[in-house]
Amino acid sequence: MLKHLLGASALALALASPALADLKVGSISELSGAGAAAGTNWHDGLVMAFDEINADGGILGEKVEVLSYDSQTDPQVSRALVQKAIDEGAYALMGTVYSGSTIVNMLVSQQAGIPQITGSESPKITAMGNPYIFRTAFGAQKGIPKLVGYLKEQGITKMAVAYANTEFGKGGHDAFMAEAKTAGIEVVAEVPSEQAQTDFAADVVKLKGTGAQAIFVYYTEEESARFLREAQKQSIGIPLYGDTTLIGQKVIDLAGGAAEGVMGHVGLTSDADVPLVKEMVDKFKAKFNYTPDHNAIKGYLGAYALKYATEIAGEADSEKVAETMHGLTLKASEYPGVLMDMSWDDTGEVSRASFLVKVENGHQTVIKQLPAN
Amino acid sequence: MAEFLQILISGLAAGSIYALAAVGFTLLWQASQTINFAQGEFVMLPAFFVLIGIGFGLPLWLAVLAALVVSLLVLGVFFKKLLVEPMLPHGTLPLVIATIALGLLMKESVKEFYSATAQPFPSIFPEGTISLFGAVVSWTDVGNLVTAMVAIGALQLFLDRTRTGRCMQATAQNPAVAEILGVNIKRMVLYTFLINAGLSCIASVLISPVYLAKFSNGETIGLVAFIAAIVGGFNQIRGALVGGLLIGVIDNLSAVYVSAQYRAAVPLVLLIVIILVRPQGLLGTSEGRTV
Amino acid sequence: MRRLAPLLILAGIAALVLAPLGQGNYITYTLCSWLIFSIAAMGLNLTLGYAGQVSLAQASFMGIGAYATALLTMAGVHWLLAAPLAMLLCFVIGLALGYPALRVQHHFLAFVTLAFNTLVFLVLRNEEWLTGGSLGLVGIPRPDFWLVSTMKQLPFYYFTLVCFLASAGAMYWIVRSPWGRAFRALRENPVRAESLGLKIRRQTLLAFAIGSAFGGGAGAIVAPLVQFIEPGSFALVHSFKILLMVIVGGSGYFLGPVLGAAVVVLLPELLRGFQDYYLILYASFVIVLMIYSPTGLIGLGAKLAAKFKPAREERRDLQQGAQL
Numbered sequence: 001m002l003k004h005l006l007g008a009s010a011l012a013l014a015l016a017s018p019a020l021a022d023l024k025v026g027s028i029s030e031l032s033g034a035g036a037a038a039g040t041n042w043h044d045g046l047v048m049a050f051d052e053i054n055a056d057g058g059i060l061g062e063k064v065e066v067l068s069y070d071s072q073t074d075p076q077v078s079r080a081l082v083q084k085a086i087d088e089g090a091y092a093l094m095g096t097v098y099s100g101s102t103i104v105n106m107l108v109s110q111q112a113g114i115p116q117i118t119g120s121e122s123p124k125i126t127a128m129g130n131p132y133i134f135r136t137a138f139g140a141q142k143g144i145p146k147l148v149g150y151l152k153e154q155g156i157t158k159m160a161v162a163y164a165n166t167e168f169g170k171g172g173h174d175a176f177m178a179e180a181k182t183a184g185i186e187v188v189a190e191v192p193s194e195q196a197q198t199d200f201a202a203d204v205v206k207l208k209g210t211g212a213q214a215i216f217v218y219y220t221e222e223e224s225a226r227f228l229r230e231a232q233k234q235s236i237g238i239p240l241y242g243d244t245t246l247i248g249q250k251v252i253d254l255a256g257g258a259a260e261g262v263m264g265h266v267g268l269t270s271d272a273d274v275p276l277v278k279e280m281v282d283k284f285k286a287k288f289n290y291t292p293d294h295n296a297i298k299g300y301l302g303a304y305a306l307k308y309a310t311e312i313a314g315e316a317d318s319e320k321v322a323e324t325m326h327g328l329t330l331k332a333s334e335y336p337g338v339l340m341d342m343s344w345d346d347t348g349e350v351s352r353a354s355f356l357v358k359v360e361n362g363h364q365t366v367i368k369q370l371p372a373n
Numbered sequence: 374m375a376e377f378l379q380i381l382i383s384g385l386a387a388g389s390i391y392a393l394a395a396v397g398f399t400l401l402w403q404a405s406q407t408i409n410f411a412q413g414e415f416v417m418l419p420a421f422f423v424l425i426g427i428g429f430g431l432p433l434w435l436a437v438l439a440a441l442v443v444s445l446l447v448l449g450v451f452f453k454k455l456l457v458e459p460m461l462p463h464g465t466l467p468l469v470i471a472t473i474a475l476g477l478l479m480k481e482s483v484k485e486f487y488s489a490t491a492q493p494f495p496s497i498f499p500e501g502t503i504s505l506f507g508a509v510v511s512w513t514d515v516g517n518l519v520t521a522m523v524a525i526g527a528l529q530l531f532l533d534r535t536r537t538g539r540c541m542q543a544t545a546q547n548p549a550v551a552e553i554l555g556v557n558i559k560r561m562v563l564y565t566f567l568i569n570a571g572l573s574c575i576a577s578v579l580i581s582p583v584y585l586a587k588f589s590n591g592e593t594i595g596l597v598a599f600i601a602a603i604v605g606g607f608n609q610i611r612g613a614l615v616g617g618l619l620i621g622v623i624d625n626l627s628a629v630y631v632s633a634q635y636r637a638a639v640p641l642v643l644l645i646v647i648i649l650v651r652p653q654g655l656l657g658t659s660e661g662r663t664v
Numbered sequence: 665m666r667r668l669a670p671l672l673i674l675a676g677i678a679a680l681v682l683a684p685l686g687q688g689n690y691i692t693y694t695l696c697s698w699l700i701f702s703i704a705a706m707g708l709n710l711t712l713g714y715a716g717q718v719s720l721a722q723a724s725f726m727g728i729g730a731y732a733t734a735l736l737t738m739a740g741v742h743w744l745l746a747a748p749l750a751m752l753l754c755f756v757i758g759l760a761l762g763y764p765a766l767r768v769q770h771h772f773l774a775f776v777t778l779a780f781n782t783l784v785f786l787v788l789r790n791e792e793w794l795t796g797g798s799l800g801l802v803g804i805p806r807p808d809f810w811l812v813s814t815m816k817q818l819p820f821y822y823f824t825l826v827c828f829l830a831s832a833g834a835m836y837w838i839v840r841s842p843w844g845r846a847f848r849a850l851r852e853n854p855v856r857a858e859s860l861g862l863k864i865r866r867q868t869l870l871a872f873a874i875g876s877a878f879g880g881g882a883g884a885i886v887a888p889l890v891q892f893i894e895p896g897s898f899a900l901v902h903s904f905k906i907l908l909m910v911i912v913g914g915s916g917y918f919l920g921p922v923l924g925a926a927v928v929v930l931l932p933e934l935l936r937g938f939q940d941y942y943l944i945l946y947a948s949f950v951i952v953l954m955i956y957s958p959t960g961l962i963g964l965g966a967k968l969a970a971k972f973k974p975a976r977e978e979r980r981d982l983q984q985g986a987q988l
Contacts, residue, residue, distance in 0.1 A: 203633070459955045470950065474948075638782075
């Protein structure tokens with residue numbers, strides 16, 4: 001009905017308000033439940049991006065309306081909401097952060113032929129052969145080889161793995177195990193922890209006694225901080241390596257000095273020495289009054305990626321946008337919204353440069369930049 | 374050996390805090406047949422009172438004191454007057470449901486109105502560690518253990534040695550008779566709620582530097598307190614104490630020596646075994662009724 | 665009133681048949697969720713409302729049902745065979761769990777089931793070779809009934825509706841049969857019921873096992889609905905959720921769980937305007953409801969009707985037997 005009305009008086013309306021709220025993007029994220037912290041960051045990031053996009057004339061001259069839904073960190077609810085976003089006419093979907101929900105959502109968006117831009121990093125997602133899924137950050141199976149390559153350079157041959165026993169931690173663990181095997185690194189112990197575990201005393205005791213030269217630590221931020229505190233307390237004395245979630249600024253702050261000397265590979269970080277990222281982080285802080293984590297950055301650049309892909313495709317057509325994004329490369333110099341050069345392959349996997357950093361004096365110091373793989 | 378000692382000490386330090394929560398849980402059960410499913414959230418919340426106080430520029434000790442007062446009021450008086458009292462005539466089940474809802478309410482409120490992410494929390498004990506036969510013990514561990522033991526010991530003395538304490542016990546054992554004998558049972562029950570609120574506040578201040586203050590902290594603590602109370606004996610303070618310490622140690626031991634993946638299962642299996650073999654708990658006395 | 669009942673039931677069924685017509689996939693899907701949770705809640709209502717036992721493991725029975733159905737159908741077994749097998753499994757596990765728990769004190773079933781729910785979660789998460797671990801199982805087929813495929817949302821809704829009506833019919837029969845009526849005798853006065861020759865323990869155990877089987881049945885429909893299952897969907901908090909459904913609707917009333925499930929499933933939708941605050945509002949609502957009407961929404965209706973003749977309520981907090 002509304003569409004007919006708009007069509008009939010398109011010219012008149014176009015004169016009155018040059019941009020129409022005609023493009024709908026569905027956002028499904030974890031605004032409550034276990035994933036609330038990650039989902040809220042992601043959602044705030046993408047909302048900020050779409051606000052900017054709209055202030056700047058929208059996508060292809062049309063305003064974007066974001067339909068926001070709360071998945072409650074429940075795949076069953078999440079799936080329902082994808083249906084809802086599609087029923088309400090979304091041409092593309094954003095979300096979710098937790099892999100469980102993303103995998104369910106993919107089934108529905110694939111049936112409907114709608115591109116879905118996800119914040120999940122589980123390796124499984126791009127391995128499912130779904131032509132409508134696109135990441136905003138590469139999966140663990142791409143990030144971890146970069147780190148393992150460095151560890152090998154350092155002459156490390158015996159390692160232990162500490163990981164969260166969740167779909168997130170499992171993804172990192174599996175990717176590390178596979179990579180360690182090919183690199184000839186012996187894994188002497190694997191120590192899983194519960195989701196949202198609070199007491200890491202036993203984990204650290206166990207890791208200490210393994211004789212490993214280094215420990216690969218793969219937890220979400222808060223568990224990382226608790227683990228680092230306990231490791232410091234028991235003076236673990238073994239170098240710790242990890243990924244983005246081990247050495248973010250938030251972890252450094254929460255760990256209160258216990259993160260000193262920890263090293264790791266970082267995909268996206270609010271501490272990256274990249275002017276566009278710094279600018280985005282400042283805007284975000286001014287708007288939401290907290291420091292964004294990598295999920296917020298993912299949401300932000302995901303929204304811009306959708307904008308650019310749609311404009312390159314030439315029309316807001318779900319099928320065309322998905323086709324365009326396969327094999328697409330966006331240079332940050334030309335498309336500043338993606339913050340760093342990035343490209344997608346045929347499976348929707350992302351390639352982007354990343355950093356090897358060390359925590360020194362309460363801040364990340366970039367040791368070297370690792371090229372995209 | 375050093376490894377075992379390390380686990381034992383860490384387990385006791387964690388267990389002593391579980392014991393605080395479990396004792397409060399047991400007290401409420403005795404006094405008013407309240408099975409408080411929000412007990413975990415009772416331990417989660419006071420930390421945020423402290424953080425708010427610090428946010429207003431109060432020094433830590435004053436913020437803790439203020440948090441204690443607010444806790445006594447909110448988790449003690451309001452909880453009893455506004456929630457438990459109107460519901461007592463309905464029997465136990467509606468109250469159980471209401472406490473489940475209360476836990477949800479507290480959790481969601483902290484998340485919405487304070488923060489969804491974990492917050493660093495200052496320790497009231499000095500930093501630093503000491504070495505004991507190869508095990509590393511932090512002053513925080515020692516402080517937690519001592520504070521919790523002193524609190525529970527003082528409570529036990531109060532209940533055994535003072536007139537008010539004995540009136541409270543009488544109320545717990547047989548409210549009808551106690552009332553006939555002139556005990557102001559409503560007041561006694563109120564004291565119980567205040568003690569629970571106080572213990573929760575202490576537990577919160579002790580545990581938050583380690584756990585980091587977060588809205589969802591109550592989920593773990595609540596379940597552990599619950600298990601500790603049943604394992605130790607649902608109707609005994611020292612039962613809850615032993616239960617708390619035991620769960621703390623067993624949790625850590627099983628993570629190292631049994632299976633890290635099934636560490637959470639060991640206390641639960643213990644719970645089931647205890648219920649089947651010794652339903653009154655390790656130190657509990659039989660309540661002697663079947664229906 | 666008695667003569668009106670069949671008409672009302674027919675009208676209700678007609679409304680359920682017509683409900684999804686002209687609606688989008690989302691509404692249809694949500695209606696499916698509601699019917700499924702109604703089945704699980706009905707099962708729990710038998711345990712709780714009729715037999716007076718608190719079970720905190722209904723979500724884990726849903727989980728067992730869902731995983732059993734998923735594994736069987738993914739191995740090529742037809743849903744029509746897989747679902748009853750899943751229910752049977754839940755029934756047997758219910759018996760095995762309830763037998764020792766009910767042997768000891770009355771209210772300990774609640775504690776045992778609470779532990780059981782978390783144990784099931786751990787097994788589902790850790791036994792990767794069978795359950796896919798924390799990554800779950802994906803790609804569960806939707807049942808195909810020779811002429812009708814349930815791949816699309818609307819046929820799946822009717823499939824769910826048939827399951828729901830069958831469950832409701834079975835439950836009605838259970839509750840109305842002389843055997844079922846004994847439950848109520850049991851709840852109202854266990855001592856007297858026993859003296860009349862009722863075997864309390866056996867009766868309660870059966871109620872618990874049948875209730876668990878209903879949970880398994882609900883799980884058997886959830887698996888093909890979502891086509892993805894993971895351990896987190898069957899964690900303890902979901903058992904609380906189902907328990908709240910039963911209580912909010914009105915435990916011990918036949919339609920109580922159906923109403924309660926409607927409130928829980930549809931509430932986020934109704935309170936959309938409040939966004940993140942809906943859980944706070946919901947929790948507050950439950951507390952207030954418990955204070956004013958512990959018998960739930962249906963009880964509230966009945967209470968309003970009976971407002972003119974208030975009954976005297978005993979102070980049960982003074983009783984020794986005031987337990988769960």
